[in-house]
Amino acid sequence: MAKSYVHPATLKSLSVLRPWRTALAIAFDWGLIAAAIAVSQWAQNPLVYAVAVAVIGGRMHGFAILLHEFAHHRFINGRKELSDWVCDLLLAWSILTTVASYRTNHLAHHRYTNTDQDPDWVFKLGNRKFTFPKHWQEGVLDLVGYVLVVSSIIDIFNIMGRLRLLDKSPLSYRLARLGFYVAMAAWFTVLGIWTDVLLYWFVPYLTAFFLFMHVRSVAEHFGNMDYSHELGGTRSVLPHLWERVFFAPHNVNHHLEHHLYPSVPFYNLPQLHAVLMENPDYALNAHNTRGYTTGLVRETLFGAEPGWQGQSKMPAE
Numbered sequence: 001m002a003k004s005y006v007h008p009a010t011l012k013s014l015s016v017l018r019p020w021r022t023a024l025a026i027a028f029d030w031g032l033i034a035a036a037i038a039v040s041q042w043a044q045n046p047l048v049y050a051v052a053v054a055v056i057g058g059r060m061h062g063f064a065i066l067l068h069e070f071a072h073h074r075f076i077n078g079r080k081e082l083s084d085w086v087c088d089l090l091l092a093w094s095i096l097t098t099v100a101s102y103r104t105n106h107l108a109h110h111r112y113t114n115t116d117q118d119p120d121w122v123f124k125l126g127n128r129k130f131t132f133p134k135h136w137q138e139g140v141l142d143l144v145g146y147v148l149v150v151s152s153i154i155d156i157f158n159i160m161g162r163l164r165l166l167d168k169s170p171l172s173y174r175l176a177r178l179g180f181y182v183a184m185a186a187w188f189t190v191l192g193i194w195t196d197v198l199l200y201w202f203v204p205y206l207t208a209f210f211l212f213m214h215v216r217s218v219a220e221h222f223g224n225m226d227y228s229h230e231l232g233g234t235r236s237v238l239p240h241l242w243e244r245v246f247f248a249p250h251n252v253n254h255h256l257e258h259h260l261y262p263s264v265p266f267y268n269l270p271q272l273h274a275v276l277m278e279n280p281d282y283a284l285n286a287h288n289t290r291g292y293t294t295g296l297v298r299e300t301l302f303g304a305e306p307g308w309q310g311q312s313k314m315p316a317e
Contacts, residue, residue, distance in 0.1 A: 003230070004277050005260065005282040014272050015263040019076045025066055025250055026090055029059040037200045044199045050197075054246065059185060059207020060067030062249035063126070064213065065092045065266065074265040086288075093180055095205065096156075101163040109263060114221060121164065124222070128135070130212070133303040134222040146211035155210050201261040210245050215292060219247070220255045231285040233257045235306075240291050247292045254287055 019252055032057050040052035069075065070087035087099040105119050124130040129151075145151030145154040189196050219237050226232030236256040239248045247253070254269035257276060264272050276282045289295040291308050300306035 005279045006272070010275055011261060011263070014268045014275075015261075015265070017074060017077055018262060018267070022066065022069060022075050023268045025062070025267075029066070030060040030090075034061045037196075037294060040200070041196075052200070053204045054208050056204035057212060058207040058246040058249060060095055060205060061212045061216070063095050063248065064209075065250045065252045067091050067095075067097070067099060067102060068106065068252070069266055070099050071106050072262055084165050088177070089180070093177060095209070097159075097163065098167070098169065098177070101167045102168055104166040104168075110259065111260060118300055119162065121221070124217075129167075130218065130222050132218075132300045136301050139297075139301050142214070143211060146214060149206045149209055151214070152206045152210035155214070169245075180295050208246075216247055216252065217294075218300060219253075219289075219292060219296050224295065224303050224305070225287065229285065230260075230281065231256065232287050234294075235287045235289055237292055237296060240293070243292050256288075299301070 025080060036052040036059075040049045043049075057118050067087055070091070073080065073083065075083045075086065084099050084169070109118050109120045112121075114121050116122060118311040137235070142151070165211055186196050219235055221234060223235075225235065234256045237248065237253040239253050244253075250266045251269040252258075252266070254273050257272045260276075261272060276286070287306055289299060295304075295306070297308060
């Protein structure tokens with residue numbers, strides 16, 4: 001059993017659910033997507049469009065992180081069916097997944113983290129994209145693969161294959177999901193906006209979204225890790241401000257804290273981090289890394305030691 005690094009009363013307080021915080025996060029993501037589309041449509045400029053693609057992909061990444069919260073039942077107490085429908089309709093179906101299938105895979109990952117019973121570990125261990133350190137040229141090629149959509153297509157087939165095996169949903173649910181997609185397609189046809197849907201949904205989804213997901217996935221459990229220690233096999237990243245928009249939406253960067261205490265919802269993870277860093281044992285041994293584009297690059301490409309351990313405050317930009 002994992003060692004406790006925080007007082008039970010503090011953990012209980014940090015685990016209290018506030019559904020309005022999650023609802024606000026969902027509204028924020030959708031609102032930012034709408035704003036990015038509006039600005040790009042107004043500007044009619046290729047550079048502005050490229051920025052819009054990155055922003056929309058970052059908010060789709062935000063959808064995935066909020067889906068992860070719903071998979072842990074971190075939305076509302078005692079209303080599982082309602083919670084799952086909210087997640088599917090507002091988040092999961094729009095990024096072509098479901099909360100139920102993701103939950104089955106993800107909870108197994110938590111129960112058997114970094115072992116041969118962890119489905120994520122089994123899939124990624126030995127995979128070239130998750131083998132580190134590597135030459136920087138190969139790292140760049142991995143990212144270019146997502147920009148060119150090739151890596152995204154491969155990931156989609158891999159993910160769909162894994163989740164399909166876990167899908168135990170009844171026929172009524174599958175028909176409801178199919179009906180959702182048919183209704184959306186019909187609505188887009190009536191409005192005559194298929195070109196916009198392609199440019200502002202499928203392009204960000206097949207490029208930026210999967211690129212950000214890959215970087216974050218690497219950051220969580222790969223690249224110069226100490227899997228022999230519960231504080232060394234999972235990484236938390238203290239991101240630079242701009243990185244939060246793309247790589248670390250909704251505090252997902254606090255991944256070590258989440259693995260230790262998955263009852264804490266995303267909006268309380270920064271507070272949990274601060275409490276944990278007051279524990280000398282945790283502060284000394286926790287795998288904290290400064291920046292996705294700085295510290296993570298050094299650790300994964302060059303095998304550098306984590307450069308942020310033992311500090312109680314985030315370094316200055």
